[in-house]
Amino acid sequence: MSVVCVLASSQKYHIYVILIVLQNKRKDMASKSHFDKKLKIVGALITKLREERGLTQEALAEKIGTTQSGLARIESGEQNITTETLAKISGALEKNIIEVSKGGLNIEIEGGQTLSGTIETKTSKNAAVGLLCASLLNHNTTLLKQVPKIEEVNRIIEVLESIGVAVTWIGNDLEIKPPKTFSLEKMNIESAIKTRSVIMLIGPLIHHLKNFAIPYAGGCRLGSRTINPHFFALEKLGLKIKTASKQYEISTKKLKPNYIVLYESGDTVTENVLMASALIPGKTVIRFASANYQVQDVCFFLESLGVKIEGIGTTTLVVHGIEKIDQPITHFLSEDPIDSMFFIATAILTKSSLTITRCPIDFLEIELLKLEKMGFKYKILKRYKSKNGQTNLVDIKTFPSALKALPDKIESRPYPGLNIDNLPFFAVIATQAKGQTLIHDWVYEERAIYYKELDKLRADTILADPHRLYVNGPTELKGAEVVSPPALRPAAIILIGMLGATGKSILRNIYSINRGYEDIIRRLQSLGAKIKVLRDF
Numbered sequence: 194m195s196v197v198c199v200l201a202s203s204q205k206y207h208i209y210v211i212l213i214v215l216q217n218k219r220k221d222m223a224s225k226s227h228f229d230k231k232l233k234i235v236g237a238l239i240t241k242l243r244e245e246r247g248l249t250q251e252a253l254a255e256k257i258g259t260t261q262s263g264l265a266r267i268e269s270g271e272q273n274i275t276t277e278t279l280a281k282i283s284g285a286l287e288k289n290i291i292e293v294s295k296g297g298l299n300i301e302i303e304g305g306q307t308l309s310g311t312i313e314t315k316t317s318k319n320a321a322v323g324l325l326c327a328s329l330l331n332h333n334t335t336l337l338k339q340v341p342k343i344e345e346v347n348r349i350i351e352v353l354e355s356i357g358v359a360v361t362w363i364g365n366d367l368e369i370k371p372p373k374t375f376s377l378e379k380m381n382i383e384s385a386i387k388t389r390s391v392i393m394l395i396g397p398l399i400h401h402l403k404n405f406a407i408p409y410a411g412g413c414r415l416g417s418r419t420i421n422p423h424f425f426a427l428e429k430l431g432l433k434i435k436t437a438s439k440q441y442e443i444s445t446k447k448l449k450p451n452y453i454v455l456y457e458s459g460d461t462v463t464e465n466v467l468m469a470s471a472l473i474p475g476k477t478v479i480r481f482a483s484a485n486y487q488v489q490d491v492c493f494f495l496e497s498l499g500v501k502i503e504g505i506g507t508t509t510l511v512v513h514g515i516e517k518i519d520q521p522i523t524h525f526l527s528e529d530p531i532d533s534m535f536f537i538a539t540a541i542l543t544k545s546s547l548t549i550t551r552c553p554i555d556f557l558e559i560e561l562l563k564l565e566k567m568g569f570k571y572k573i574l575k576r577y578k579s580k581n582g583q584t585n586l587v588d589i590k591t592f593p594s595a596l597k598a599l600p601d602k603i604e605s606r607p608y609p610g611l612n613i614d615n616l617p618f619f620a621v622i623a624t625q626a627k628g629q630t631l632i633h634d635w636v637y638e639e640r641a642i643y644y645k646e647l648d649k650l651r652a653d654t655i656l657a658d659p660h661r662l663y664v665n666g667p668t669e670l671k672g673a674e675v676v677s678p679p680a681l682r683p684a685a686i687i688l689i690g691m692l693g694a695t696g697k698s699i700l701r702n703i704y705s706i707n708r709g710y711e712d713i714i715r716r717l718q719s720l721g722a723k724i725k726v727l728r729d730f
Contacts, residue, residue, distance in 0.1 A: 232270040232271075233269070233270030234270075235270070235274065236268045237268075237270075239268055239286070242286045242288050243268075243286065245342070246286060247364075250264050250265055253282075253285055253286075256281075256285035257281040257282055258281065259278075267282075283726075284726060298703050298707070298726065299700065299701045299702065299726075300700050300703060300714060300724055300725065300726055301697060301698070301699050301724070302688075302691045302692060302697065302698045302700065302722070302724050303696075304670070304691050304693060304695055304696060304697070305543075305693070305694065306543065306692070306721055307544060307721070308539070308543050308545040308692075308717075308720040308721045309545060309546065309547070310720045311547070311548040311549075311550060312536050312547060312548070312719070312720060313551050314529060314532050314533045314549060314552050314553070315341050315528070315529055315711050315712075316341055316526035316527065316528055317341070317487060317490065317529035317530075317532075318341055318343055318345055318346065318529060318531075318708075318710075318711075319460065319486070319529070319531075320487040320490035320491070320526050320527055320529075321340050321341055321345075321346050321526060322349050322388070322390040323390070323393060323461075323464045323487050323488075323490065324337055324491060324494055324524065325349050325350070325353065325367070326349070326390070326393040326396065326397055326464075326468065327396075327397060327464070327467075327468050327491050327494055327495065328369040328371070329353075329358070329369075329371050329394070330397045330472060330495075330498070330518050331498060331519065331520070331522065332517065332518065333518075333519050333520050333521045334370050334521045334522075335368070335369045335521075335522055336367070336368050336369075336521075336523040336524070337366060337367045337369070337526060338365075338366050338523060338524065338525040338526060338580070339366065339525065339580075340365060340526060341529075342362075342365070342711055342712075343707060343710065343711045344704065344708040345708045345709060348384045348385075348387050348388040348390075349384075349388060349390055349391070351381050351384035352380060352381050352384050352385045352388075352391060353369070355376075355380050355381035355384070356372075356375050356377055356379060357371075357374065357379075358370065358372060358375075371401075375398065375401050375402060375405075377398075377405045377407075380408070382408050385407065386408050386410075388410070389410040389461070390461070391407055391408065392407070392423060392461060392465065393465050393468070394407055395423065395432075395434075395469070396464070397468045397469075398443075399432060399448065399469060400469075400472045403445055403446075404442075404443070404444045405442075406437070406441060406442045406443065407440060407443070408439060408440050408441075409441070422455055422456035422457045422462040423462050425455075426453050426455055426456070426462055426465070426466045426479075427465065427466065427469055429452075429453045430448055430449065430451055430473060430477070431445055431446065431447055431448040431449050432444070432445050432448075433445070433446075448473045449473065449475070450470060450474070450475035450476055450477040450512075450514060451478075452477075452478045453466060453477065453478065453479050453480065454480045455479065455480065455481040455482060457481075458481050458482065458508065458607045459483060460485050460488055462483075463479065463482045463483040463488045463510070464487065464488055466479050466482075467488070467491055467495065468491070468495075470514050471495050471500045471514055471515070472514055472515065472516070472517070472518065473514040474515060474516055475514055476511060476512070477511070477512045478509065478510070478512075479509070479510040481508055482504075482509065482510045483508075483607060483608065484506050484507055484607070484608045484609070485556075485607070485608045486527055486553060486556045486584075486608070489505055489506060489527070489583070489584075490526065490527045490581075493505075493524075493581060493583050494522075494524050495512075497522055497524060498518045498522060499515055499520075500512065500515055500518075508607075525580040525581040526581070527553060527579055527581055527583070527584040528551045528552070528553045528584060528586060529553070530553045530557050530612060530615070531612065531615060531682075531709070532710065533551075533553065533557060533589070534557065534560060534612075535685060535689070535713075536549045537549065537560075537561075537564070537571075537589070537591060538618040538689050539692055539720075541564075541569065541591070541596070541622050541625060542622070542624075542689050542690065542693030543722075544693075545591070545593065545720075546590065546592050547720065548574070548589070548591075549588070549589045549590075549591070550588045551579070551588070552586060552587050552588070552589050553579070553584050553585065553586060554573075554576070554585050554586065554587040555584070555609075557615075558609070559609065560612070560615050560618075563599065563603060563611070563619070564622070567596045567597060567598070567622075567626055568595055568597050568626075569594045569596060570592040570593075570594045571591045571592065572589070572592075573588070573589060574588040575588045596625055596626035596627065596666075596667070597626055597627045598623065598626045598628030598629055598630040598666065602631040602633045603616065603619045603623075603633065604632075604633040604634070604635060605634070605635075605636060613636055616632065616634055617634075617640070617644065617682040617683055617685070618682075618686060619632055620644045620647065620654075620662060620664060620686055621687075621689050621690045621693075623664035623666055624652045624664055624666050624667065624668050624670060625666055625668075625693070626664075626666045626667060627666060628665075628666065629663055629665050630664045630666070631661060631662075631664075632644065632661070632662045632664065633660060633661050634662070635660050638660075640680060640683060641656065641660055641661065642656065642659055643678040643680055643684075644686070645662070646683065647670075647686070647687065647690055649674075649675050650671060650672070650673050650675070650687075650690045650691065650694050650698070651669065651670055651671040651673075651694075652664065652668055652670060653668050669695065670690055670691075670694035671694055671695055671696055672694045672696030672697045675687055675698070675700055675701070676701045676702055677700055677701060677702045677703050677704075677705055678705065681708050681709045684700075684703065685706055685709075685710065687700060688700055688703075688706060692717070692722055699727070
């Protein structure tokens with residue numbers, strides 16, 4: 194007898210199924226019907242994933258080396274599935290639907306390959322989660338276009354569905370329909386605690402419920418991350434927030450517009466206050482607001498729904514709240530500058546000439562300027578607008594470049610400064626720059642510590658304190674085995690370092706990368722990267 198744990202997880206499913214595969218007969222199962230029910234669940238998941246990827250039964254059958262009729266029996270739950278077949282299906286669908294334990298997805302990289310080709314910037318993860326929360330303000334149907342299919346988005350969808358929201362994938366688009374009554378007592382706590390974005394549910398839910406609770410926010414492990422700015426700001430609008438042992442308890446009596454000075458210029462706190470004030474009639478002023486790309490996207494969305502907002506792109510927002518939002522809307526997400534920067538850094542580490550399209554240039558200008566001063570060569574090929582009619586885009590062509598360290602420290606700043614999520618890329622880029630580079634990651638308490646994992650690839654770094662890292666270069670990176678840090682951007686730069694390193698590397702447990710980058714393995718493979726997904730049984 195062998196035991197296989199099948200992780201049935203997609204945008205619609207989040208089911209853990211244990212299949213007991215017997216060599217002779219199903220004697221250990223409670224009943225044949227119980228076993229058949231589990232097979233049908235797995236079959237439905239395979240069907241769902243296949244359709245999401247636009248594959249016919251015939252195409253998937255060819256990929257896994259079986260017949261269309263055989264695959265049809267698997268999808269209908271009429272055929273036993275071996276671990277070998279499940280592994281083939283997982284590989285063909287590029288979704289880790291099987292695992293023996295709670296271990297993560299691992300990849301093997303043959304580094305040192307020169308990449309080539311064109312890659313398109315995906316839409317923004319951070320904008321997507323904010324807009325999913327903001328869609329709850331609308332009593333009608335919201336259609337979000339080109340939503341990234343990533344783990345962070347999946348977690349929010351799971352939370353929304355658990356409280357009664359109807360969420361449907363239509364290709365790469367998401368249709369959201371709020372319920373007449375929200376069921377917060379049925380919230381999927383397991384999914385909620387995995388994402389920090391759950392805190393942004395407070396803003397819209399206060400317009401549906403007088404009293405409710407949400408669990409503590411999770412997300413990347415980056416040291417102490419206070420949510421006091423949310424509380425200080427929302428209390429100005431009439432909320433009362435109590436911190437209990439495992440959750441935040443929110444209550445409202447009379448909501449009112451107000452003049453709010455944010456305790457810190459954070460993205461999610463700005464979005465939370467925007468959503469809360471959108472349905473409070475009157476004028477709410479938000480001072481020291483974030484002007485970052487995801488905040489602007491939420492502003493564009495709310496304006497399309499009839500909420501007038503002054504000062505978009507500045508640190509002072511004036512929200513003219515309205516009584517009710519009830520209209521069907523289609524909204525195109527903006528492109529992700531962090532996704533563009535991932536491929537810029539990849540081009541630098543692999544000494545490759547790549548064309549990166551649909552780059553949101555307004556949120557990359559200071560990054561490109563610093564890289565240019567380091568010796569990075571690139572060319573802007575074309576300028577145009579995003580499908581949302583607001584975001585300025587460019588196509589960038591990179592060229593292999595000899596880099597030198599900047600004499601000044603590299604640090605992030607609120608927009609229009611260097612983006613906090615783009616700062617980690619400079620740590621891995623600096624390994625290829627002649628001289629010593631100082632990376633000052635002053636925002637997060639522990640993120641710079643994760644940069645030291647680059648040393649396993651033979652990088653030469655010195656951790657001065659939890660916020661400052663010196664990088665000496667250039668160094669020839671060598672392949673190694675590394676466990677992915679539990680934070681998205683540090684994990685991403687390890688992956689980039691492995692692409693530039695000579696020899697084979699293994700990166701273990703890449704869930705943190707899948708939280709923020711859609712289809713990243715396949716996209717890198719399309720450029721010539723040699724990456725293999727490892728599946729252990």
